Amino acid sequence: MTVVNYFFLVLFASIGLASAGEPELDARQVVVKMNHAMEVLNYQGTVAFLRNGKLEPMKYVHAAENGIEQERLTSLNSPLREIIRGAGQVSCLFKETQQTLVDHRPFERSFLVDVPKKLDDIDATYQLERVGEENVAMLPSYVIAIRPKDNARYPRKIWIEKQRFLPLKAVVYDNSGVPLEQMVFTEIEVKDALPFVDVQRLDADYPARHIHQAQPQSSDQAAFVASELPKGFKEIFFTRKPMHDAGQPVDHLVLSDGFTLVSIYMENKTAAMPSGLQSIGAVNSYSRTLDNYQLTVMGVAPAETVKLIAEGIKLRDARE
């Protein structure tokens, strides 16, 4: 065997060993890595949200240290505002009026994409598949398709950067494949550390108004029971809180199948409440009366799904 043959033999063997050392990741492994990266990395960039035909570009910052996270969004266009999420709370500072709005939202984790931590929970309803590789913001990314196993929820795709596993793009499609909502980074950089903003100081400096301050309660206290839910939907949050200008209490139950959030609202019936199906951008809602109550179910879900959930709701007393 000549020296040249030895050279090629060693070269091919090295390539084989190198590729064997980096096994191909499947969709589930990529998504698990993304969940972890989103929590622990410090990263910032420019992200665009496309909803209801409107494009909203924003500066995005994610700071993480010792298990504590903070997300910040700063609008680039009017109305100018800075939105900060941390510890189940969203604070929004209006730059023009110098007012702060504080919203309590313990059931969401990110402005970018909310993917369940336990992927086993979605096995019955979604199938994850790696469907290719594309560049987003000039960064090579895995394309992960999240395909529902029935028509009760919408399909999605997430583009996850190959090196750091951060989500660079996410799209929700309707059941005919038309994009409904999009999030896409135009540039992103990972840093060793990024500063946290002191939300308490913001509250002190600017007049803060707290909305939806109610703590989570047991859904046993709800005046209604959602008896017919599409497969995979579970109750994740319930509260009875004052809403609207009259301060009238409204029961609010949030359901999730891991990716799709659906809200159920029930309050006393008033004259100005129409029944039936409505669409607000990608959100479908269905309202109906139930004795002396008005019921509304809404979510980024097919109209048939919100209608099915609404039709299956019964008053707790009537059920017993």
Place this chain on the structure above:
Amino acid sequence: MPEDLNQKMSQFLDNELDHADALLLLQKMQSQPELQDKMNRYEAVSHALKTDVFLAVRSDFSAKIHQHIRQEAFHLLPQRKSYKRTYKLMALAASVAIVTVIVDRSLEPPFNAASTLQVANTQLPEPYPLNKRINDYLQAHNNSVYTNGEADFQPLGRVTAYSDK
């Protein structure tokens, strides 16, 4: 009598019937579906004679379209808060006034413009409370309200003001 009616229909299609007779004919057609069917057939014959193209339209075509529109989902976009309420009311009043003038000029005696205006005024819906309620629900539902621009976000300012009372 039927021949007279047939002739009037023919004249109507040829645009030769005077205004008063045309109105009477249309009123009759509204109350008699068989006359509508006959008019559809006359129109098809007339169309086929005057052109080389013939498109057959089912007699219940318009009824089916009407039915579909009634069954269509009610789409409600969040209210854009770019104009003051007073401007909206002024624009509405001006629109009603213009409609009244047009109706008054185009349709003679049988119509009473004053009564039309009265009916229009009493039937005006008040969409604001409904929009506000839906916006409250949307705001509580998910955080997309924070990443949406202008139109979806403005009502949130109102929510803030209300929660302060």
